[in-house]
Amino acid sequence: MQRIATISDVAHLAGVSVATASKALNGKDQVRAETRQRVLEAAEQLSFKPNPAARSLLGGPTKTVGLLTSDSVGRFGIPVLLGAEDAFGAGEMAVLLCDARGDSIREQHYIRTLLARRVDGIIVVGESTDARPSISRELGVPVVYAYGPSDDPDDVSFVPDDLEGSRTAIKHLVTLGRRRIAHVTGLATYQAARERAEGAAAALDDAGLEPGPVFWGQWSQRWGRQAAAMVLHADPDVDAVFCGSDQIAAGFVEAARERGRRIPEDIAVVGYDNWEVLAAESRPPLTTIDPNLEVLGRTAAQHLFAAIDGRATPGVHRMPVQLVIRDST
């Protein structure tokens, strides 16, 4: 294993001083084209890469960002994280991954570590769309929140537009001629559940329909199955159900089919999340709302770039979601 080349080696080989070599390599315009060429060739020959440690010591950007996830075992953080990683990798940013596991002590520890490493910025990936305490105060580096917004409206946050997503779902059902539309969703303690219910109610209202009943429960397939019984009992003529998640929807269609309802003929079902393994493998495959989490992550990353350049865009930005039509409607 050969010793790693330093800029002095390059300068020496090219027959110039280190200062000139540095300028040539960094495209400064204080060096003759011919000299630059010589330096570049020398660098190529030694396969020289500047030592980022030395570079960052000067106070310049470290080309490193922190990716702080509160609890990434969960399913939603992952695509956001990947989208962000993708955007950073494209620019030559490196990503330091920190998983605080929902522990705020750990989170503090990681924040200190990231600062000690002089990251240029931090993305905080939330585990739910509920607002979380801001970490941006007095940090000295820009922070962007993805999925789970900061509770400080002056911070930069990106969340999926659940309000619009549920409106889209309901509009879709109305367009199909459905009139008796129930909503089965998860825990009301979740912002996501509340917003989706709210959006659905608004859309029903827009369509001149009576807002149907809302069934709050768990984010589980089991609850979907239980809810099927309740929904069918409450209104045997229900002709559509909008579910707050694909898990719930999968449970619902399963139980509804067992009770002799045909999906989508008797009851059209729309899910939420576009969780492929459930939505595409369910029988029938589920029409659902795709929150485009990778795009959200990527966008957040791009805005972190902007913020690092001093062009922050404060506020909670709602990212567009998408209706994916399959066979359940």
Next chain:
Amino acid sequence: MQRIATISDVAHLAGVSVATASKALNGKDQVRAETRQRVLEAAEQLSFKPNPAARSLLGGPTKTVGLLTSDSVGRFGIPVLLGAEDAFGAGEMAVLLCDARGDSIREQHYIRTLLARRVDGIIVVGESTDARPSISRELGVPVVYAYGPSDDPDDVSFVPDDLEGSRTAIKHLVTLGRRRIAHVTGLATYQAARERAEGAAAALDDAGLEPGPVFWGQWSQRWGRQAAAMVLHADPDVDAVFCGSDQIAAGFVEAARERGRRIPEDIAVVGYDNWEVLAAESRPPLTTIDPNLEVLGRTAAQHLFAAIDGRATPGVHRMPVQLVIRDST
């Protein structure tokens, strides 16, 4: 925004020189206990963290490792990755995340980036248990492979013990008194599918049973459903099925129930992967093999530590898996 404290700040506050402060903080034995205490307190007060850039400039370790995933959109890489991150976070390693997206050009690019940043080591997280080309040659830093082993037996690799896992599954079924055991699994192009089938056959043989038929197909719920028809047609008296994944198992139980078979009374079913959302939410919840991927990731990380210290343990290490008993057996 507070300026980040340097060791000079600490030294000044403690009333000593930077040299002494450094020695005190690093546990050198050339400093009086009392002085050390003063320095430690000052450091605490300023929440001082040494600048890793400056440190690594001296040629010491950067306390940074690369986590290179080939295609982490997949489901299996994630827990491994989290396990590794967990182990590193505990030691004060930082983790640089790189997702090559299955593109070897990208992978090369990332490897170069990681080397330029002088990482102390690299973990390569595979997407399947199939062997992948080694990257370790001439790299200058230790590499450990997790989940997907390297094709070079001199490298350090950690894989789930699928052979043992499938034996355990079959033994469990045999213990329950089942005798006509079928195996439904995924694509034979996957090492995982082949090993699981092999382990199952071996275990059946050990039990003195005729190796049952193996149904090769997709890794999908749909295939599980189709397979149910085929299995029941091939042997109407089948009393147990070992599935190569929870997805397949979930499809199988669903279709088998529809055909009037009771699970587990008529047919006991064992899945593989312990993918909670499927295994726990299926009806009935699935007995399954948990490959302990987080543990695998953590172990790989610990062995990377060891390799960095010069204590590498070459070879492909098979990590124990675990039978999780639920209601399907």
Next chain:
DNA sequence: CGAAAAACTGAAAAGGTTTTCGGAAATGTA
């Protein structure tokens, strides 16, 4: 041709930490 301007180059400093080595203080010995 001479002077002014422009273009180019290099020495040196800065950034934070560790390590080495010399010096000072404290302790032990005669």
Next chain:
DNA sequence: TACATTTCCGAAAACCTTTTCAGTTTTTCG
């Protein structure tokens, strides 16, 4: 008290790169 040891501390160098500034060479223009 004088000297030898041991213990503790601090000055300075080293790590690698970028940037500033001053010096030197080349070009431009009258």
